[in-house]
Amino acid sequence: MSAVVTDLSQAVEDAAAHLYVWALKDIPQDLRDALAAARDRETSTTGKRVLETITRNVEIADDERNLVCQDTGIAVYYCRVGEGFPLHPARIYDALRAGTERATVEHPLRSNTVHTLTRENTGQNVGFRVPIVHWDFVPDWDGLDVKCVPKGSGSENMSFLKMCVPADGVRGIKQFVLESIVGAGGKPCPPGIVGVGIGGSADYAMHLAKEAIARPVGTRNPDPEVAQLEDELYELLNETGVGPMGLGGDVTVLSCHIEHADTHMTLNPVAVNYQCWAARRASAHISSSGDIEYERDA
Numbered sequence: 001m002s003a004v005v006t007d008l009s010q011a012v013e014d015a016a017a018h019l020y021v022w023a024l025k026d027i028p029q030d031l032r033d034a035l036a037a038a039r040d041r042e043t044s045t046t047g048k049r050v051l052e053t054i055t056r057n058v059e060i061a062d063d064e065r066n067l068v069c070q071d072t073g074i075a076v077y078y079c080r081v082g083e084g085f086p087l088h089p090a091r092i093y094d095a096l097r098a099g100t101e102r103a104t105v106e107h108p109l110r111s112n113t114v115h116t117l118t119r120e121n122t123g124q125n126v127g128f129r130v131p132i133v134h135w136d137f138v139p140d141w142d143g144l145d146v147k148c149v150p151k152g153s154g155s156e157n158m159s160f161l162k163m164c165v166p167a168d169g170v171r172g173i174k175q176f177v178l179e180s181i182v183g184a185g186g187k188p189c190p191p192g193i194v195g196v197g198i199g200g201s202a203d204y205a206m207h208l209a210k211e212a213i214a215r216p217v218g219t220r221n222p223d224p225e226v227a228q229l230e231d232e233l234y235e236l237l238n239e240t241g242v243g244p245m246g247l248g249g250d251v252t253v254l255s256c257h258i259e260h261a262d263t264h265m266t267l268n269p270v271a272v273n274y275q276c277w278a279a280r281r282a283s284a285h286i287s288s289s290g291d292i293e294y295e296r297d298a
């Protein structure tokens with residue numbers, strides 16, 4: 001392995017080790033603003049108290065440089081790899097894995113990863129196919145962007161997929177999203193971000209739903225028709241009365257984000273992925289020479 005590749009591996013490992021802990025401790029500003037706005041507009045006494053407690057929880061985590069929630073989640077990374085980035089994705093994966101492991105040992109963090117059948121703990125938040133890494137490849141670029149989105153189980157357990165038929169149309173999509181969130185109640189620690197993936201195939205719709213929850217709170221899809229559906233669902237979801245922690249109130253969700261893909265003429269897949277109020281994410285840009293720039297709010 002050449003020196004530059006070794007240095008790049010080290011840079012990616014360092015970035016992953018930092019991002020995993022940073023994301024767990026210091027939630028993005030857009031999320032802080034959305035939680036404060038939710039607290040201010042909530043009219044139910046119980047709901048307001050829940051949102052005040054969440055705000056206080058975040059302040060204490062800041063003051064004590066501690067985690068915003070005990071569930072350190074499953075480590076998920078989104079990578080945008082430039083075609084000229086001089087480290088192969090196989091080596092990037094190894095470095096992300098090493099960084100996840102290092103963060104878990106050094107902090108230390110709770111280790112959540114287990115074998116899916118035996119339930120035996122597999123080590124330091126790594127295991128077979130864990131961490132989970134999603135890849136995008138970017139032409140005419142030599143950088144690497146890494147976003148760490150640790151996902152707690154309470155909200156991940158509230159993931160739903162329905163293969164609607166085309167005749168169900170947009171109405172069917174709305175109905176499924178509403179049924180999913182009302183059915184989830186307080187389990188995914190609301191209010192959070194509802195990610196919706198529509199189109200593609202069954203697996204891709206769920207991938208898109210997950211990608212949607214990793215966007216900054218309140219951002220809108222660039223396609224105006226999709227953005228309109230995001231607004232409509234946001235309004236409808238907040239009319240359900242589920243409220244903070246499912247205890248009733250005006251604020252059930254902070255935002256609804258949709259990602260979409262074209263699909264087969266006889267398909268209409270809809271996936272829902274809930275992101276709890278602790279919508280943790282942190283990003284880094286790594287240059288081809290190994291310089292790291294961190295960005296909390298990307």
Ligand code: SF4
Pocket residue numbers: 069070071151152153154155187188189276277278
């Ligand atoms: S769902 Fe989110 S806020 Fe609730 S316990 Fe899990 S990580 Fe924490």
